[in-house]
Amino acid sequence: MSSIPINLQTPRELPWRPAHLPPTPPDSDSEKAESDSSSQQANSDFPLAPPTLEPTQVLELDKKTPDSWLPRDPRLIRLTGVHPFNVEAPLSDLFNEGFLTSPELFYVRNHGHVPQVRDEEIPDWEFTVEGLVDRPMTLTLRQLMEEYEQQTYPITLVCAGNRRKEQNVVRKTKGFSWGAAGVSTALFTGVLMADVIRRAKPKRGARYVCMEGADKLPNGYYGTSVKLNWVMDENRGMMLAHGMNGEMLRPDHGKPLRAVIPGQIGGRSVKWLKKLIVTAEPSDNWYHIYDNRVLPTMVSPEESANKPEWWTDERYAIYDLSTNSAIAYPAHDERLSMTESSENYRVKGYAYGGGGRRVTRVEISLDQGKTWRLANIDYAEDRYRDASPQHLYGGSLDFGWREASFCWCFWELDMSVAELAGAKDILCRAMDESMNLQPRDLYWSVLGMMNNPWYRIAICKEDGHLRFEHPTQPALMPGGWMERVKKSGGDLTNGFWGEQIEGQSSPKVIEEEKAEIKMTKDGVNEKITIDDLRKHDKEDAPWFVVNGEVYDGTAFLKEHPGGATSITSAAGLDCSDEFMAIHSETAKSMMPDYHIGSLDEEGRAALAGEDITLDENAPPSPSFLSSRAWKKAILRTKKSVSWDTHIFTFKLEHDDQILGLPTGQHLMIRLRDPATREAIIRSYTPISEISKRGYMDVLVKLYLDTNDRPGGKMSKALDSLPIGHYVDFKGPIGKFQYLGKGRCDVNGDERHVKTFYMICGGSGITPIYQVFRAVVQDRDDKTKCVVLDGNRLLEDILCKAELDGFAKDNAEKCRLLYTLTQAPEEWTGLRGRIAAPLLSEHVGRKLHADGEAMVLVCGPEALEKSVHQALLGNGWKDDELLFF
Ligand SMILES: Nc1nc2c(c(=O)[nH]1)N[C@H]1C(S)=C(S)[C@@H](COP(=O)(O)O)O[C@H]1N2
Numbered sequence: 090m091s092s093i094p095i096n097l098q099t100p101r102e103l104p105w106r107p108a109h110l111p112p113t114p115p116d117s118d119s120e121k122a123e124s125d126s127s128s129q130q131a132n133s134d135f136p137l138a139p140p141t142l143e144p145t146q147v148l149e150l151d152k153k154t155p156d157s158w159l160p161r162d163p164r165l166i167r168l169t170g171v172h173p174f175n176v177e178a179p180l181s182d183l184f185n186e187g188f189l190t191s192p193e194l195f196y197v198r199n200h201g202h203v204p205q206v207r208d209e210e211i212p213d214w215e216f217t218v219e220g221l222v223d224r225p226m227t228l229t230l231r232q233l234m235e236e237y238e239q240q241t242y243p244i245t246l247v248c249a250g251n252r253r254k255e256q257n258v259v260r261k262t263k264g265f266s267w268g269a270a271g272v273s274t275a276l277f278t279g280v281l282m283a284d285v286i287r288r289a290k291p292k293r294g295a296r297y298v299c300m301e302g303a304d305k306l307p308n309g310y311y312g313t314s315v316k317l318n319w320v321m322d323e324n325r326g327m328m329l330a331h332g333m334n335g336e337m338l339r340p341d342h343g344k345p346l347r348a349v350i351p352g353q354i355g356g357r358s359v360k361w362l363k364k365l366i367v368t369a370e371p372s373d374n375w376y377h378i379y380d381n382r383v384l385p386t387m388v389s390p391e392e393s394a395n396k397p398e399w400w401t402d403e404r405y406a407i408y409d410l411s412t413n414s415a416i417a418y419p420a421h422d423e424r425l426s427m428t429e430s431s432e433n434y435r436v437k438g439y440a441y442g443g444g445g446r447r448v449t450r451v452e453i454s455l456d457q458g459k460t461w462r463l464a465n466i467d468y469a470e471d472r473y474r475d476a477s478p479q480h481l482y483g484g485s486l487d488f489g490w491r492e493a494s495f496c497w498c499f500w501e502l503d504m505s506v507a508e509l510a511g512a513k514d515i516l517c518r519a520m521d522e523s524m525n526l527q528p529r530d531l532y533w534s535v536l537g538m539m540n541n542p543w544y545r546i547a548i549c550k551e552d553g554h555l556r557f558e559h560p561t562q563p564a565l566m567p568g569g570w571m572e573r574v575k576k577s578g579g580d581l582t583n584g585f586w587g588e589q590i591e592g593q594s595s596p597k598v599i600e601e602e603k604a605e606i607k608m609t610k611d612g613v614n615e616k617i618t619i620d621d622l623r624k625h626d627k628e629d630a631p632w633f634v635v636n637g638e639v640y641d642g643t644a645f646l647k648e649h650p651g652g653a654t655s656i657t658s659a660a661g662l663d664c665s666d667e668f669m670a671i672h673s674e675t676a677k678s679m680m681p682d683y684h685i686g687s688l689d690e691e692g693r694a695a696l697a698g699e700d701i702t703l704d705e706n707a708p709p710s711p712s713f714l715s716s717r718a719w720k721k722a723i724l725r726t727k728k729s730v731s732w733d734t735h736i737f738t739f740k741l742e743h744d745d746q747i748l749g750l751p752t753g754q755h756l757m758i759r760l761r762d763p764a765t766r767e768a769i770i771r772s773y774t775p776i777s778e779i780s781k782r783g784y785m786d787v788l789v790k791l792y793l794d795t796n797d798r799p800g801g802k803m804s805k806a807l808d809s810l811p812i813g814h815y816v817d818f819k820g821p822i823g824k825f826q827y828l829g830k831g832r833c834d835v836n837g838d839e840r841h842v843k844t845f846y847m848i849c850g851g852s853g854i855t856p857i858y859q860v861f862r863a864v865v866q867d868r869d870d871k872t873k874c875v876v877l878d879g880n881r882l883l884e885d886i887l888c889k890a891e892l893d894g895f896a897k898d899n900a901e902k903c904r905l906l907y908t909l910t911q912a913p914e915e916w917t918g919l920r921g922r923i924a925a926p927l928l929s930e931h932v933g934r935k936l937h938a939d940g941e942a943m944v945l946v947c948g949p950e951a952l953e954k955s956v957h958q959a960l961l962g963n964g965w966k967d968d969e970l971l972f973f
């Protein structure tokens with residue numbers, strides 16, 4: 090930076106320097122104060138930070154989340170339920186703040202919990218500079234503040250998902266619904282990243298700088314990379330920042346240290362920075378690969394999930410922002426009286442370019458793009474650029490030399506009320522200095538990022554006034570012309586905002602909507618509050634939420650094929666993900682009977698996507714599973730036990746912990762599809778003994794892709810899961826439980842059984858195995874067992890050695906029968922599939938008095954169906970049969 094005049098004293102004093110650090114000499118303190126105040130008077134023409142009120146109250150909402158220590162501003166709109174914290178301010182509030190956004194209204198994008206740092210630890214916050222460098226370094230924040238030149242300049246951050254709701258209305262993407270306020274600006278203070286990297290001396294071959302945060306997420310720490318070349322280019326202004334608008338970064342924005350990458354998508358500006366790694370290749374961090382990309386528009390969510398190549402192709406990674414703009418006023422639903430038609434209305438909004446390119450024009454159309462007028466642009470950033478070099482907020486403000494533009498600009502244009510009354514809509518579009526112009530049409534892509542078509546406000550004429558409609562409202566909030574047009578059957582992609590084009594036949598109704606099963610009851614219009622819902626979290630009268638609708642599960646407790654716990658475990662909660670993943674169309678079509686109302690707006694905002702995570706600091710519990718919250722276990726080993734079957738061993742929370750799964754019950758496993766992030770949920774029965782501590786073993790038959798058939802989603806996700814990664818578990822579920830010595834609990838009723846017939850096919854052995862083992866391992870358990878296990882080939886029989894061992898040692902009470910459909914010649918066991926003839930011979934109803942025997946069945950649906958029919962034909966009654 091030798092070419093730049095610097096007028097700073099050293100050591101530099103920072104306003105947010107923690108109190109316990111050794112005091113700086115009083116003279117340097119007062120000098121600083123003087124230079125600050127005088128310079129601010131001389132340059133009062135650049136905007137200073139707006140008045141700020143740091144929130145002091147932890148909101149009720151946050152108290153159950155891992156961020157329960159963190160006070161936040163209640164005005165922020167939550168885009169992903171309560172947690173993690175992803176928020177934007179209402180667009181007018183954001184715009185009213187002016188050029189700089191106060192930290193409490195600055196948008197937040199957190200992939201997980203916020204790392205908590207106590208004030209006294211801040212100076213010792215360490216980060217490393219490692220990888221392809223001659224001088225790897227570990228620096229503390231104190232060193233960074235004392236040994237490097239501090240700078241202050243304004244930077245606008247924008248999430249790549251800004252305006253994504255519009256994409257989601259056209260077609261659901263794999264991202265949550267940002268409105269147009271996923272953008273904010275602050276005066277950041279810190280050190281040029283180039284200064285730090287230069288001292289570490291990158292080696293020949295170094296091309297990238299990877300960054301990693303302190304937030305541990307399901308797929309590792311958050312991380313990404315930028316090019317080394319860019320980092321070293323001071324015109325690009327990449328910064329390691331600790332200050333924001335004259336104060337220490339707030340926790341949601343990366344306290345105490347973050348990267349700020351001007352002109353690029355927010356996702357590159359890693360918060361809670363712990364590592365800078367210089368490499369020859371781009372980051373291999375999960376979040377670098379599966380986030381912040383624009384895949385080609387024809388790549389569907391399924392295609393992207395099946396082909397990882399789409400994600401690893403660097404050409405589709407986003408760095409520079411795209412040119413974008415939005416209208417802030419008129420606001421959504423604003424009304425304008427038409428009586429004073431000669432008066433002017435001032436249309437206002439923001440615009441930004443990418444990669445340091447300046448917005449050079451903003452154009453407004455009132456005739457659907459036939460003609461345009463130029464709006465007036467104000468680049469507040471230039472007023473800092475033009476200011477004389479000075480101290481500001483603990484750094485030097487001095488970038489008159491810099492050509493790049495890092496901030497948004499505001500634009501405005503007056504038009505008469507009469508003109509607005511004569512128009513259907515107001516359109517705006519921006520162009521940057523490379524003549525990159527926003528497109529008319531939306532470019533849909535799987536992640537819905539970089540959405541930047543013309544921003545359109547529809548004008549509705551109502552009696553005596555005009556009402557303005559923005560395209561959408563953020564999160565799940567209803568409203569906006571896009572939703573209205575879509576609902577009335579308009580095709581939003583017709584190049585005409587879904588309006589009917591003259592001479593074309595009426596729009597087709599979107600098929601995807603027809604296919605969806607109606608789960609609500611007509612005439613049920615009750616609005617239910619979150620408090621009402623929470624009151625019904627008891628076992629006897631459980632209410633639960635699916636897709637914002639409230640259901641009363643009381644009347645279905647006995648009938649639910651998965652047992653009453655399937656319902657009670659969701660009581661008072663939103664179980665949309667699980668419900669939609671697990672249930673058949675038939676099950677869904679039964680839902681209207683139990684529909685009692687809709688959750689009100691506030692309730693939806695509070696619940697949507699809510700993921701109850703347990704308090705990380707809570708003392709470890711003796712058993713792992715919880716029926717009300719997903720819990721994480723780490724994959725430790727994968728062992729192949731047959732050509733298509735693996736045993737996955739997961740480590741529980743601590744070595745002494747038991748799984749907490751009663752014999753005969755199941756648990757749910759939830760994985761995120763690596764590409765689409767869709768939740769995949771299936772139920773399994775681990776095969777490890779229920780008393781085993783510290784670990785659980787899950788046997789899984791993998792259905793992988795073959796030439797003529799795509800594999801199962803869960804199979805593929807599990808198969809590609811690296812050792813050391815987390816999987817979510819929840820349970821127990823199931824209506825059957827074996828209590829020992831013939832005693833069973835079937836949906837709350839106790840039974841006493843003298844003989845079990847256990848019929849299974851393939852991996853259906855797993856729940857059977859648990860019950861069978863419980864019987865044989867208890868010498869005093871006199872219950873008789875007949876196991877009939879069907880498979881195709883001899884090598885398909887799972888857990889055969891263990892089963893044979895159990896049977897051999899317990900010949901007096903057990904019979905173990907295998908049947909094979911493709912048996913080898915020397916096979917002495919049964920042959921053929923499990924069907925009426927085999928069942929009549931080996932599963933004898935007539936041998937038992939009513940209720941003395943019970944048949945447990947587990948296998949593919951087709952097997953369960955044919956077994957059911959055959960058994961009824963043999964005189965068995967439904968309440969003697971149990972299908973897992
Ligand atoms: N460590 C870490 N850094 C992160 C993220 C994160 O989840 N963890 N989110 C990124 C994304 S996608 C964006 S848009 C910006 C948002 O910064 P802000 O929350 O301060 O507005 O932070 C980026 N840096």
Ligand SMILES: [Mo]
Binds near residue numbers: 247248249250
């Ligand atoms: Mo982002």
